[in-house]
Each structure stands twice: as C-alpha cells, then as structure tokens.
Amino acid sequence: MQFQPASKRIETVWRKTDELKIAVVGTGAQGASIGADLALAGRDVTLIEQWPAHVEAMRANGITVNLPKRSINAKVRALHLCQVAELREPFDVIFVVVKAYDTRWICQLVESVLAPNGLVVGLQNGMTHTAIASVVGENRCVGAVFDMASNMFEPGVTNRQNDHDTSWFALGPLAPENRERVEQIAGVLRDSGRVEVSDDIVSAKWMKLIVNAAQLVPSAILNLPFAEAVRMPGMERLMRAAGYEAMHAALADGADIVPILGMPPPRTNDPDRYVDLIFDEVLSTFMMADTLTTVLQDWRKGRRAEVLDLNGHVAQTLRKHGRPAPVNERVVAMALEIERGDRQAGIANSSLLTGDLQ
Structure with missing residues (x-):
C-alpha cells in the first residue's frame, strides 16, 4: 500500500458519508460513548484502545453507556493498540480521543492506517491540532472541540452525563479545501x-x-466536583481570573472571540465579559452536581493529567508575548506538586490557591 507524503496536496475522491471507514482511537469515557453511538447508527467503525481489560470487556459485552435517563449497549469491533500493525485497509476518518500529551505518538502510530486522503479529527482538550498536523499534515487534520461530561471506572462501561441534546461538537478544517468533507464528518x-x-x-x-x-x-x-469547588470561598473568583488570563492569551495568539457551545454570537466587546458568559453556560448546561472533571478523574486513577496542555499552555503563551500569568502559573505549580506527590488534592488547598484573590 503506497501512501503519499503528508505534506503533499491530496486530490482524491472520497467515499460517500455512509461508506466511510472510521476509527476511534482512545475509548475512555468520551471515546467509548461516541464509538457506541456510531456503532448503533450502523457506521463502519473500529475502536482502538490501549487498556487491555477494556478491550476484552468491549469484545465480550459491548459498550454500555449509562446516560441520565437511559442506558444503551452497543456491540463493537474493538482492537488492542498493538493490533494496529495488523490492519490492512486504511481508514477515511480517525477520531483521536486520547489525552493531549499522547497526541503526537498516537498520530505517528495510526498514520500508517490513514488513507492518503483521510482525515484525523482530534476530539480532545487543548490545542492539539498543531501536534496532529505536525505528523499527518494540515491537509489531513481537522480541528475539533467538544463539551460532554463523562466518567469511566469499569472496563466496558462509561457514564455519560450529557445526552445527545446537551452534547456539543464543533469541527473545522485546517485546509479550507476540506470544508465539504468536514461537513460529511459533522x-x-x-x-x-x-x-x-x-x-x-x-x-x-x-x-x-x-x-x-x-x-x-x-x-x-x-478534590471536588466542579459544582462544589466553585462554591468554596474565593474559588469562583479565582476560576474566572484564570479564564480572563486565558482569554488574553488567546487574543495575543491571534484568536478572535467566537461563539461556542451553541451560544449566539457575542454581543459584547469586553473579553472578560465573554469569559463570564461561557463560564456560566458550562456551569448551567454541561456540568452536573456530581461531575468530576477529567483532571480529577485522572488523579484519582493515579494518572498524570493535562495540566501543561491547559493552564500550562495559557501561561506559556502569555510568557511568549511578554505578559504575566500569575493565576494560571499558581494553578500549574500547585497541580504539579500534587502530581509529584508533594501535596494532596483537597479543600485545604483552597485558601492557598485563592490567596490574595479572596
């Protein structure tokens, strides 16, 4: 099988939407739920996962998705990560749903099974489109962002707190000529x-x-669900301040203020005010009372979280532009102490984290 270099412009006829061969790489809480939906819709979808027990559970019993008012089960084709080398027919679309820090090596692994005109879609936190494009090329990379609250602690079972009506995705091509194909992926x-x-x-x-x-x-x-943490003294003010710094980083990086989460176009020219609007939208629509953020889920599983790809990216961007990021730097420093084992996550950190912001 001969693949064209990722940097070469590709002009190849694509399949019809219903005929697309799809892979979901990374089937944790989010990827498993999305994969189950695609399988139940009759899509030609293969799930590729690095947690062996989860793969075996999916093979034996399918994926069970517990939603707020219903549960579904989907029979799926699930492969261990090591089985990528056994695949012979390439995929038209690969959804990458792994941690941001795993993006580059995962893309290097799956590029060998990406069709010459195939597209990689990063359904992830952080600015991972740059890592994806560095491997497969901008002409085979689709930027994406989504909001869905889920958790997984048992192989083969994911708990999704947003049903389809409150789950939101946005997609966009890095290469404008791919817009029609991105509409198909949508x-x-x-x-x-x-x-x-x-x-x-x-x-x-x-x-x-x-x-x-x-x-x-x-x-x-x-060490609290978001809805509880935001009510702790000083925490809402600190969280919003971290968001304000992130907005300043975005603008410094050349981003425009655009609507997300299905919200209407912003009616304010005040960047901080728009931060407040999207903060409130997530709090009211996408976070349940017991929602554990992905970072807290990782820590409770003893895993490293995406700290450097989130608040760390904000601080790094502002430093690059010669601007301070005291709130995000404080968040990163304390989070890394927790990951090193020098500090325990817990409400005792609240006063240290909020400090002079109270």
Missing part, C-alpha cells in the same frame, strides 16, 4: 450530539481552552 458526529462546522476552528479551540483553564484543574486541586 453528519457522522450528529449520531452523538449537536455539531457545528466552524470557519475559525482555532479560535473556537481557544474559547474552549479558556473554559477548561478556568474549571478543570482548579476544581481538581480541591
């Missing part, structure tokens, strides 16, 4: 939630990073 993802196609996906990803910087790591530092 049609596929509508099996799992609301989907928009953006002409400025990089700005949309920055807007979502603003929300994540405000919420994911700060609440995890307290």
Whole structure:
C-alpha cells in the first residue's frame, strides 16, 4: 500500500458519508460513548484502545453507556493498540480521543492506517491540532472541540452525563479545501450530539481552552466536583481570573472571540465579559452536581493529567508575548506538586490557591 507524503496536496475522491471507514482511537469515557453511538447508527467503525481489560470487556459485552435517563449497549469491533500493525485497509476518518500529551505518538502510530486522503479529527482538550498536523499534515487534520461530561471506572462501561441534546461538537478544517468533507464528518458526529462546522476552528479551540483553564484543574486541586469547588470561598473568583488570563492569551495568539457551545454570537466587546458568559453556560448546561472533571478523574486513577496542555499552555503563551500569568502559573505549580506527590488534592488547598484573590 503506497501512501503519499503528508505534506503533499491530496486530490482524491472520497467515499460517500455512509461508506466511510472510521476509527476511534482512545475509548475512555468520551471515546467509548461516541464509538457506541456510531456503532448503533450502523457506521463502519473500529475502536482502538490501549487498556487491555477494556478491550476484552468491549469484545465480550459491548459498550454500555449509562446516560441520565437511559442506558444503551452497543456491540463493537474493538482492537488492542498493538493490533494496529495488523490492519490492512486504511481508514477515511480517525477520531483521536486520547489525552493531549499522547497526541503526537498516537498520530505517528495510526498514520500508517490513514488513507492518503483521510482525515484525523482530534476530539480532545487543548490545542492539539498543531501536534496532529505536525505528523499527518494540515491537509489531513481537522480541528475539533467538544463539551460532554463523562466518567469511566469499569472496563466496558462509561457514564455519560450529557445526552445527545446537551452534547456539543464543533469541527473545522485546517485546509479550507476540506470544508465539504468536514461537513460529511459533522453528519457522522450528529449520531452523538449537536455539531457545528466552524470557519475559525482555532479560535473556537481557544474559547474552549479558556473554559477548561478556568474549571478543570482548579476544581481538581480541591478534590471536588466542579459544582462544589466553585462554591468554596474565593474559588469562583479565582476560576474566572484564570479564564480572563486565558482569554488574553488567546487574543495575543491571534484568536478572535467566537461563539461556542451553541451560544449566539457575542454581543459584547469586553473579553472578560465573554469569559463570564461561557463560564456560566458550562456551569448551567454541561456540568452536573456530581461531575468530576477529567483532571480529577485522572488523579484519582493515579494518572498524570493535562495540566501543561491547559493552564500550562495559557501561561506559556502569555510568557511568549511578554505578559504575566500569575493565576494560571499558581494553578500549574500547585497541580504539579500534587502530581509529584508533594501535596494532596483537597479543600485545604483552597485558601492557598485563592490567596490574595479572596
């Protein structure tokens, strides 16, 4: 099988939407739920996963998705990560749903089974489109952002707190000539939630990073669900301040203020005010009372979280532009202490984290 170099412009006829060969790489809480939806919709989808027990559970019993008011089960084709080398027919679309820090090596692994005109879609936190494009090329990379609250602690079972009506995706091509094909991929993802196609996906990803910087790591530092952490003294003010810094980083990086999460176009020219609007939207629509952020789930499993790809990226961007990021730097420092084992996540961290912001 001969693949063209990722840097070469590709002009090849694509399959019809219903005939696309699809892979979901990374089937944790989010990827498993999306994969189950695609399988139940009759899509030609293969799930590729690095947790051996999870692969075996999916093979034996399918994927069970527990939603707020219903449960579904989907029989799926599940492969161990090591079996990628056994695949012979390439995929048209590969959804990458792994941790941001695993993006580059995962893309290097699956590029060998990406069709010459195939597209990789990074359904992830952080600005991972740059890592994907560095491996497969901009002409085979689709930027994406989504909001869905899920958790997984048992192989083969994911608990999804947003049903399709409150699950939101946005997709956008890095190469403008791919827009029609991105519309096709959006049609596929509508099996799992609301989907928009953006002409400025990089700005949309920055807007979502603003929300994540405000919420994911700060609440995890307290070892609390986001809805509880935000009520602790000084925490809402700190979270919003982290978001304001993230907005300033986005603007310094050349991003525009664009609507996300299905919200209407912003009616304010005040960047901080728009941070407040999207913060409130996530709090009211996408986070349940017991929602544990992905960062806290990772820590409770003894795993490293995406700290450097979230608040760390904000601080790094502002430093690059000669601007301070005291709130995000404080969040990163405390989070890394927790990951090193020098500090325990817990509410005792609240006063140290909020400090002079109270």
